[in-house]
Amino acid sequence: MKRTAAETAASNARMTRRGILLGGAQLGFMGLLGLRMRYLQVDQADEFRLLAEENRINIRLIAPARGEIFDRNGVIIAANEPSYRITIVREDAGNVEEVIARLSTLIELDDAALNRAMTEMKRSAPFLPVAVAERISWEEMSRVAVNAPALPGVTPEVGLSRLYPHGPDFAHVIGYVGPVSDYDLSKIDDPDQLLLIPRFQIGKVGLEAKREDKLRGKAGTKRVEVNAVGRVMRELDRREGQPGDDLQLTVDQKLQSYIQARLGEESAAAVVMDCNTGEILAINSAPSFDPNLFVRGISVADYSALTENDHRPLATKSVQGTYPPGSTFKMVVALSALEAGTIDSKTTHWCPGHLQVSNRRFHCWKRGGHGHMNLETALRESCDVYFYELALEVGIEKITNMANRLGLGVKHGIPMSAVAGGLTPTKEWKARNRDTPWVIGDTVNASIGQGFVLASPLQLAVMSARLASGKAVEPTLVKSINGIDQTVPAEDVPDLDVNPNHLRMVRQAMFAVSNHRKGTAYSQRIIMDEYRLAGKTGTSQVRNITAAERRAGVIRNEDLPWGRRDHGLFVNFAPYDNPRIAVAVIVEHGGGSSAATPIARDITLQALFNGDPPLEAYPSKDRGRIRSQQERLRQEYLARQSNDRGRA
């Protein structure tokens, strides 16, 4: 095609114009890009740099060592043991099956744990370690470490795990720890970041749970650089945490272990207190269980064995169990009558074996009756009618008031799980909680610790201690935290504010219980003068005795099924002249106080002698039996010790 020169020139000029225009526009847009760069990289640099750091740097927590727990003499009760475990990183292992097969020739692998590990491995990211064996022995761990080249991706790891060297003896006191569960987290509003560490252990029950705040410690942190999928590339720095506080208990491990063995398989509880300071020297509940099982993850079979046992090993009977105190409540009634001035030591009442109160006949445990009773003889022989009379004169309000002053019906603040407040009934209480109003019969029932009255072994021990010392002692369980003393010195404990003469009368009567020929606990006395005990027996009915049964003759406890037998109770303090300890023992369905009294005496002597007492403390006819019992318990203790060592 031909074109004129003018045309060409015009079109070329236009092209040049447009070319420059377009080129200019392009440069202009580049300027815009430059400005945007400046905005992002210079003006907003700080903000983006911060975002980048957040992207890249991950703060990992380092679990602190949990505080350890010791007894009053420094014996370790809750320890941290190094726990070895084997982890596999799928990515590094290559052929996981082959590596595990090789591993199983070196150490024993639990099939169930292995299956769990395999499923976890399939689910989690390939570079995350998965535990295939936990709590392996040091030998096993070293075998794995030596064979490391043949085991790609396999790493032996060391962590800290809780160990309770005295197993069942302290199970109810300090409880146990376990991995944090979703349920635990749901109960906490703002959970400590530590709790989110997988497998982090927290106190589940008992002291471990109640003093979690002290025991846990503060997390350390390490800053690690991670990539987009969360793999740790390197550690940037670390700040060590603060280990948890060590706790020292007021409990004496030797006494605690002795009592646990002495209670054996009975469904029972015992509390030993220093009656001047309130320090708890032993607090047992039987039967018990091995808390180490829970730390390791208890099997379904073991757990159901514990829950299905009718002796309820998991219940902390010493503080959680509340029982009708039975005749052990009579000191409260006696003291309230003395304080109210309705009786003195010489006041007598006639016991014909029963008492008629508004159409209802209340029986004494002794069918024929006790005859003339005064304070000392009534308490010594545990005459019911005498106390019926006292209660009718004094009234329930004063009795309840005295019970509270002696520590019954009061929730004592010790760091154990499910501490019960018990019950000391009042008229208002009944009006609020029962449909029927208070009747005089309720007062009569309460006077012998039946009816609505409920007390825990701990409360009975507190009562006993307060009677013995005349001080308003409060039970304490923790002696020191990280070496800082937590106890109240005896001279700082306030007085009970009860006439000392009245207290002396009650104490004297309690002395007679154990040391007068006619006393209900005379057969279980201590015959060394400087260790004599003063106590009170108690039998609490768990069933009603009908009029028909009473006519036909009350069924003997031995003939009843276990669950319907009477509870046996005993409270005491010793030595009588200079009280040091207070003891409360309850044997559930023991068939009567005779189940509790010998145990209480053995415990008392053990506590006073700080070990096995000389046989001379016992009446001569008991010595043969006591000797063989001491021998048997010693053997059992030694056997258990070596067993524990083997397991640990």
Add this chain to the structure above:
Amino acid sequence: MSYLEHSVKSVPSGFRKILHLNWALILLLIAVSSVGFLMLYSVAGGSFSPWAEAQMKRFLMGLVLMFGIAMVPIWFWRNVSGVLYLGSLVLLVLVEIMGSVQMGAQRWIDLGFMRLQPSELMKITLVMFLAAYYDWLPAKKTSRPFWIILPIVIILVPTFLVLRQPDLGTALLLLMGGAMVIFIAGVHWAYFAVVFAMGIGLVTAVFQSRGQSWQLLKDYQYRRIDTFLDPASDPLGAGYHITQSKIALGSGGWTGRGFMQGTQTRLNFLPEKHTDFIFTTLAEEFGFLGAVSLLALYALVIVFCVASALQNKDRFSALMTMGIAGTFFLFFAVNMSMVMGMAPVVGVPLPLVSYGGSAMLVLMVAFGMVQSAHVHRPR
């Protein structure tokens, strides 16, 4: 206009042509590509494999190709431009029929030694064919409606094919690249105004069609547009690319974190760090200064091309050179806008820097054309 019209004597011949190459432009290309090698070495964690080494080989290959093309007289390329255009079109149809499926898009033909993306080829051949068309068309006819329809068809056919693959980025580049050539060729303003209005209409239609039976784009393309408009709405999902890219870019600051110190790239927060998002690595490691330097290099490439075109009295050469410069501009402008959160993520590589065979070779071919036009310009 024929071969003889040019004063052949003044055009260098034989190896003398090498002396008349636009050496400044060649040096610029080498500089830009070297930035690419450096970044590919960095994103591979300080290693030539797998990317930097392959990229260098391709660049050398491309350089040889460029020299080869530059030696061939520009009028030859003009004469075959129609054939090249039709060839590219056939290849495009071919991938449509038998192309392998990768990343949800059918884009390339396996040549054995490399994978060829016909859509990349089309970017050049389209520009060349349009330039040849306007070279052939008498100037007074340029703005006549009939003669406008033809180039529009020439542009829209491949654009439509590429859009079907689907490759929104390349389609956009083809459309805009072609439009640039038409614009420079001198078509009347009014047409552009009409097209602009229609463009707005199209955008409206694209949004309106969403969820309808006649939906114009794929769902993932809509999602990309959504996240472009509000990347913070889904920072870990669809907005991840843009958010992470901006974080990496912004954390570079004035001077950057230093070579191989870019944490975001190193730790894989950035997606496709060796291809479409390589600019963020550069910006993170060398900061604002590094990013602006690359931008300046690109600007110089454009300036040298436009200057070469303006000197060139051959209509085809000038049109083609400016068209190629425009396409090159579109490449990096779209890519940079994308990583800086100014445009949706459409999948356009950073020219000569991003890892990728087809794009690199095609660009070198294009610059071969520019060199040929420069060497064989009428004097």
